[in-house]
Amino acid sequence: MAKTLMTLRSQPMQVGVILMLALRNLRRQLRRSILTASAMIIGGWLLLFTFSLGDGTHETWIDSGVRMSGGHVTVERPEFRRSRKIEDRLSADVRSTIERALEAPEIAAQVVAQSARLTINALASSPAGARPAQIIAVDPLAEAPFSMFDDQVLEGRYLEPDDRLAAYVGIGLVESLDLRLGSRFVVQAQDTAQDISGQLLRVVGIFQSGMPEADQTVIHIPIQTAGDWLGSDRDVTNVGVVLADSATVASVATHLERVLAEPIAHGDASVLEWRESNPALYAAVAIDNFGNYLVYGILFTIIAVGIVNTVLMSVLHRHREFGVLQALGLTPGQTGAIVLVEGLTLTAISGVIGVSLGLLTTWYFFGDGIDFSALIGEDMTFSGVVIDPIIVPMFRVSRLSQILVFILVIGAAASIYPARRAATIDTAEAMKFER
Amino acid sequence: MSDFPWLRIGWRNLGRNRKRTGLTALGLAVGFVASVFVVGWSEGLMVEMVESATSLVNGQIEIHDAEFRPDRSLYDTIGGREGTDVQALLRVIDGDASVVAAAPRVYAGGLVSSGEATSAGLFMGIDPARELELTRFLDQLVDGRLPVAGQNELLVGEEMARQLSTGVGDELVVVTSGADGSMANDLYTLVGIFRSGLTDLDATFAVMPIGDLQTLLVLPPNRVHEIAVATADPMVAEATAARLADLLPAVDPAIEVVPWTVLNPAMVDYVALADAMYFIIVGIVFGIAIFGVANSMLMATFERRREFAVMLALGATPRSVWAAVLSEGLAVGVVSLALGAVVAFPLMVWFHNAPPDMSRFLGSDVTIFGALLSPSLRVEYNVPFWFACATALIVTALLAALYPAIRAGRTPPADTLSGL
Amino acid sequence: MARCSGMTYRVVGLLVVGCLVMPRLVAAQTDPLEIMARVDRLLRGESSRGVAAMEVVTEHWDRQMTMELWSLGTDYSLVRLRAPQREAGTATLMAEDDIWNYLPKVDRTIKIPSSMMGGAWMGSHFTNDDLVKESQIIEDYDIEIAFEGDRENVAVWEFLLTPKPEAAIVWGHVEYQVRQDDYMPVWTKFYDEDGELSRTMTYSEFVEFDGRLVPAVMDMHPADKPGERTSIRYEELEFDIDIDQSFFSLRNLQDRR
16 A cells, blocks of 8 residues: 555556545445445436436327327418418428428438328318318328327227228217218318318218317318319328427428428428427426426435535544545545545446436336326326326436436535545644544 | 433434534435425416416306306306396305305307408406406406496407407407397497417407496396306315305206316316325435435444443443434434424425516416416415425434434444444 | 192191100109209399398297398399398398408498308308308209109109219208199208208298299298297399399498498
C-alpha cells in the first residue's frame, strides 16, 4: 500500500488508487452499502418501469387518438378542416405527390398505416326519419389497419374490398333511423356538380366506439361508391398516416412539407401534426408526464438523502484513515475524489441494477401488455378518445439515457457534500480519532 | 418496566449524532411532504374535473320530467302539458341546507342566423340572477354583458359567433318550432359572447332569459324543462338528490332528481381509481424511505453496541434493548413528522389558495370525460389522508428500526465488551 | 264496282290499321309503366302554380295553413304562406339546392344549408322528397300489377312498386291503388324492407284544375303515430304557366303579396 502511495504522482496510478480505495470501502461497509443500494435499486427499477409504462400509456392514448381522427400526420387542403365540403378535396396531382413521398424508404419504414379518405357531411334517411351524418369514404384494405372503428364491430362486419353499396354505421345512428343489419337507407349530399344527390346504401356492419359523436354520425362507405355517387371518381379529401412511434412525427411532417412545398405555397395542401389537430390530447400527455416527474423527483430526493447519509457517515467514521492517507501524500482533492467515486460507484452500480430490473420487467410485459381493465374499465374517454385498457410498456432509448444520467447526477450531487467534508479533514486532527 | 425510560433514552440518542439524525429525519419528512402534496394535487385535479363537469354548465343535480332524457323533447316539461308551480319547487330546493343555488331552464333546438350564415343551435332559457350563482360559464364573458329580459337579447358561444362572423351589437335571427307547431322566429341583439372552454358548448348554445324563450316557444311561464341545482360539495350530491326527491311536492307526470354521479358514471369510476392510487404512492414513497432509515438505525446501533452490551451484562432483557432501539426509531419518526408537517402545511395552504398556473407550459386545456381541466397546481385538503401518512411515517420508522433492534438485542455482551 | 272496291279498300285499310292499332291501345290500358308514369305526372308540369290549405295534426298540436306554391321543373320552387294571419308572408325559396327562408315578422331572409332541412316539409308529415320529386317513379321502381278488379264497386289496379337494385329509395316496396276509368290514384302505401307499413297517403276529391283531373285532397298518415296526419287540399292549381327562373329570386321571396 505504501509503495503504491509513493507512486501517487503518476496519473494512471492515481486513478487506480482512488478507485481501489473507494471500492474497498464500499465492500467494508457492505451492509450499509447494500441498504443504500437497495433503495437505489428499487428506485431505479420503479423509475424505469413506471416511465416505460407511462410512455406506453401515452403512446396508446396518442395512437388511439390519431386513429380516431386523421393520423399522426395528415395532409389536406387548408380550408377543408373548417368547410368539410367536397370542393375542398385534394387534387389528383397533390394526392399522387403525397403517396410518392410516403413511399420514400426512410418514411415508409415509420409508417404503420396510411389511408386516403373522402370525408363529407350528408343527410341519412330511412323510413323512420332523417339525421345528419358524417360520411367517410375509404379503401377498406387501407383503412382497416389505420382505424379502430373496424375492430369495434357490434354486429356484421367491416367493409370489404368488393363492397359497393355497403355502409358501416354507428350504433347511435342505427337506432335513430331504426335500421338493422342489411337495412337499406339513403344518404344525400352535394356532389361535385353542386346538385343534391342521393345514394342507396345497405348496412353491412354496426359499430360501437363508445364515443357518442362517432356512434351517432359516422358512416364508412367504399371510396368507389362515394366517387360514383358524387362524381368525384377516386378523389379524397385527406390523406393520413399512423406512425410506429410518435417521436418520429416531426421528421415525417417536415419531409412531407418539403416534398409538398409547391402545393402548400399555392394553398392546395397543408400538413398537420396530431398536436395541432388534437391539442387537448397533447396537453393531457404533458400533464401526465409532469405528474410522473413530480413523483419521481420526490422519490429520488429521498434516495439522495439516503445516499448523502450513507456516504457522509462513512466519511465521518474514517477520519483517521483519511488522515493517514493524507499524511502519506494524498491531496485533499484526491481524498475528496475517493468519496465522490464511492458515492458514484454505489449509485452507478445500484442504478444500473435497478434500471436493468426495470428493463427486464418492461420486456416481460412488452408482449401482451398489462390489462388494466379492472381498474380503468372499458369506457374511459380522455380528451375525446376512448382509452384501451391494455397498456404495453414502451422502451425508449432516450428515456433510458435520461434516467441513467439522472441517477448519476443524483449520485454525484449527493456525494458532493461528503466529498468536501473529506477533503477538508485536517491531517493532524484526524490522528486523534480511532478510526 | 415502564416504557418511559426508553422514550427518554430514545430521544437522547437522537442528539448523539445530529447530522445523521437530521438526514434520516429529512428523508422521512420529504416522504411525508411529498405524499401529502402529490395526493393533494391529484385530488385538486379530481375536484376540478368534477366541478368542471358539474358547475360549468350542468349543476350537481338535475331535475326533469322522467321522460325528458335522453330525447329532450320540447314537450316534456316538468309537470307535462299543465306545467307546474316552478317557484314552489325552487322554494323547497333553496330551503335545503346542502343546496347552494338552483335555477330553472328551458331548452329548444333551432337555427341562429346572421343572414348569410346559419348555424344549428340549442337555445337555453335561463334566469340570469339564479344562473350566476349556479354555474360558471357566464362568469367571465369574452365580450359584452348578460341579457336583460324582455329586450330580445341573446348570448352565444365564442365558436358560434365565429361561425356566424358576428359580434356584440349585431342582429341575429332565431328560428325554432313553437310548442303549438308554429314557426317561431324573432330578431335578437347579440349582447354578449361566452367561452366555456368546451368547443361543443361554445359552438351550439345560445342563451337568453327564460321568459323570452318561453314566449318565443309559446310556452306558459310555468313550463320549464329542467331545474339545475348546485350543492356545496359535489360529493354530497347523491344524498342531497335523494333528500330532495322526498321533499319535493309530487308532480304529475313523475319527475326525476338526478345527481351528476348518475349522469357521468365514468367520472365517478375515475375518481375512485385515483383514490386507490394514493395508497400505492404512499406505499412506494415510504417503501423507499425505509431503507434510509434502516441504514441509519443500523449505524446507530452499531455504534452503541458497547452500551447495549453493558445493559445486557447488567441483566436487561433483549426485549428492553429492542425497546431502546425502537424508541429511538419512534423518536426519529416524531421529529420527521414535525419537520414534515412544518413544511407541508404552509405549502399546502399556499398551493390551495394561490396555485401557480401551468398553462404557460401546457398550452391548451384538457378534457376528460367531457369535463374541462385547466392546468394548474391547485391542491385539495384531505385531513384523513394526512393522518394516514403520518401513521405510515411512524410505522416506517418503527419497521426500519425493527431489524437493528433485534440485532442489538443479540449483541454478545462479553465479546463486545472485550473489544471484538 | 270500282267505286265499291275503293270504299271497300278504305274500309279494309281502316280495319287493318284498326287491328294493328287496337292491340296497342288495349296493351296501353294495362301497361303498368304507362299508368304509373301518368300518375306520377299528375301534379307535375313544366311549371305550376297552386293555392293549397294544409292541416297538420300531431300529438301536441293542430295547425292549419294556407299557402301559395310555384314550381319550375324540379330545381325551383317557391312556397308562400297566406294563413294563419300572423305567419302570412313567410316564404321558402328553393333554387338549385340553395334554400332560403323569408320571415315577415322580422323582415329578414336567412339561407339554410340543405343539410339542416331534415326530413319534414314545413313541419308536416310530408318529406321534401314527397313534394319535390327529383326523379320519376318509373326510373326508380320496377312496377307490376298486383291486383286488377273491383274494390268496393270501383274498378281499380293495385300496383306493386319494387325499388330497382340501386335506386336511392328508402322504402322496401310501395303499393298504389289507381282507378281504372280515370287513372286517379286512390292510395299509396309505403312499406319498409321488413314489410311493415310505414305510412299511407290517400287521395280524394277528384277535381279538374286547368283541364286536368287531379286529387284535390291528399292525406298522409304515419303508421306509427295513429292520431297524427297531414292533409293538403288544393284550392287552385294551374299548369305550364308563364314563369321562368328569374321568378325564383330573393326579391320575390320577400314580396309580401
